[in-house]
Structures are given as structure tokens and as C-alpha cells.
Amino acid sequence: MPDTTSQPSPEVRDALAAGRPVVALESTIIAHGLPRPRNLAVAEELEELVRSGGAVPATVAVLDGRPHVGLVKDQLERVAQDESVRKLGQRDLAPAIAAGASGATTVSATAFLAARAGIRVFATGGLGGVHRGWTETQDESADLALLARTRMTVVCAGVKSILDVPATLQRLETLGVTVLGYGTERFPGFYLASSGEPVDWTVRTPEEVAAVMRAQDTIGGPESALIVANPVPEAEQLDPALHDRVLAEALTECRERGIGGQAVTPFLLDQLMRGTGGASLEANLAAVRGNVRLAARIAVARTAAR
Numbered sequence: 001m002p003d004t005t006s007q008p009s010p011e012v013r014d015a016l017a018a019g020r021p022v023v024a025l026e027s028t029i030i031a032h033g034l035p036r037p038r039n040l041a042v043a044e045e046l047e048e049l050v051r052s053g054g055a056v057p058a059t060v061a062v063l064d065g066r067p068h069v070g071l072v073k074d075q076l077e078r079v080a081q082d083e084s085v086r087k088l089g090q091r092d093l094a095p096a097i098a099a100g101a102s103g104a105t106t107v108s109a110t111a112f113l114a115a116r117a118g119i120r121v122f123a124t125g126g127l128g129g130v131h132r133g134w135t136e137t138q139d140e141s142a143d144l145a146l147l148a149r150t151r152m153t154v155v156c157a158g159v160k161s162i163l164d165v166p167a168t169l170q171r172l173e174t175l176g177v178t179v180l181g182y183g184t185e186r187f188p189g190f191y192l193a194s195s196g197e198p199v200d201w202t203v204r205t206p207e208e209v210a211a212v213m214r215a216q217d218t219i220g221g222p223e224s225a226l227i228v229a230n231p232v233p234e235a236e237q238l239d240p241a242l243h244d245r246v247l248a249e250a251l252t253e254c255r256e257r258g259i260g261g262q263a264v265t266p267f268l269l270d271q272l273m274r275g276t277g278g279a280s281l282e283a284n285l286a287a288v289r290g291n292v293r294l295a296a297r298i299a300v301a302r303t304a305a306r
Helices: 010-018 038-052 073-081 090-099 107-117 142-147 165-175 206-219 240-256 261-275 279-305
Strands: 022-025 056-063 066-069 086-088 103-105 121-123 153-156 178-182 201-203 226-229
Touching (some): 010 022, 010 056, 022 038, 022 107, 022 279, 038 056, 038 073, 038 279, 056 073, 056 090, 066 090, 066 107, 086 090, 103 107, 107 142, 121 279, 142 165, 153 279, 201 206, 206 226, 206 279, 240 261, 240 279, 261 279
Parallel strands (some): 022 056, 022 121, 121 153, 153 226, 178 201, 178 226
Antiparallel strands (some): 056 066
């Protein structure tokens, strides 16, 4: 059996030891979310955005059965180029480690491993959530339950718009996960600046987010996450009318073809990309870039306050 110790990269280890700001990044967007070779260029760009914001990037992945928190250049290239790299949620970590497998980490696996390494801030695109038709399928992302028991500040552009957004927000409330709208009173819609759903709390600066993080630590209680919902800029969002039309057509086709279970999400996302001529991918990347920049600022603000 391989060495299963989760070891931060030397850069991440030194930053954590010195109390410098660190931002965790997922790796599924590299291995499974973007076409090659653009995926590697985006991975390098996101790490550079963290650095330019004054923090250290920690891209998370599992390689040959060993979790890595922070990747060096050749490891990042491997995740981007090796087509055998699997997609790993938190539930997949133990079998992947036991089998000596390699995989890119989703939100749940990234948050789990980053938290164990002592990282507090994580940037991603959009969270998973409650799927449409939940009353029939009871299908919801593992992200939600993991975030309910993991003290991590997650900067995201809301949840994927193919999901049931109101039900997801209700589920987060039930699980005790705090949601902050960053500069907005409406929950973002991933590709769209607004889903139309309200948020209970709005913050407008990284320092305000850091203050909420400190308050979490002060009051104690369940080790739940803090969601910072950061909308994609309106100038870079997907055209709302185009989004709604293509998504409606995709949902109809999904029902007609009897597509269900884990096949639903990749099918709908693929249909959105095709139906929008790639515009959904560009809106996705715009959201991710904004989240990474903000996460770096939050990590820096938290370190300064400490």
C-alpha cells in the first residue's frame, strides 16, 4: 500500500508554519472541466492570481494514492494531461488511496483535505447542491453534507444553475451553513450574476468576511463552513435569456432521453456549452477568476487581523 500521508508541498508547508495566507484550489476544473491544453494554462493562471493577491496557492489532488495539498509544476502538468486521472469526491478518497489511484478533487474532497492541512480559505467556481426533481430522486451533492461539518470559508459563484437553487439554499440553512452575499443581496446564479433568490447577510469587504470568520471561531459550535457567494460581473455573465432558453431545452431533452443519476450534471453542462457556443464556459472562467482573486484578499485580511 502506498504512503498515504497527506503532505503539503514545501511552499504550502512553509507558508502555514509562518502564518502566511494560503488559498486552496480544486483540481477537477483542471482534469475534467476544461479542454486540453487550455486546462493547464488556466490552472497556472489561477495559481498566479492567488500569488498576485498576496497568498500562496494550494491546488489539491491525489497522485498514486497520496493526497497532495499544493502541487509542484510537474504534478500540475500531470493532472492536466493524464487522461486516466479520476474524479474524486470525499467519499472516494479512501478507496483511491488504498488502490494507489490518481484523481482530481471535487469541492468536497478539496475542502476535506485542505482543512486537514490547516487551510481555511478555498476558492472554487460553483458548489454542488440539490438537484431538480429531488422529491423523486433525492439526489443532492455530497458538497453540502461535507461543508456542514468542515470549518472552511468557500468563495464561490453560488451553485450551478442547472440545480434547484431555492432548495439548495433551504438545505444549507437546515445544515447550519452560513451564506454571505459578497456585495450583493441576491444569491449568485453561477453563470449569472443573480439567481433571483435573496441572501440574509451581505458583506462588502474582505475584512468583513474575516470578521465573520473570527466570530465563528469565538462562538464555537459545529465546525460548519462559511459560504461567500461572489457574483460573476454582469459584464461577463452569460446572457440570461440565452441561459434560460438553452437550459430549458436541455432539461426537456434530459427527460425525454431518460438520463438520470450522475449522468444528469455532465449532460446539462455539455448542452449548455454547446447551446451557448462556448459562452457558458467563458462565464464559468470569469466567475472562477473573480472567486480566486477574492479568496486571496480574504486570506490576506484574515492573516492581517490575526
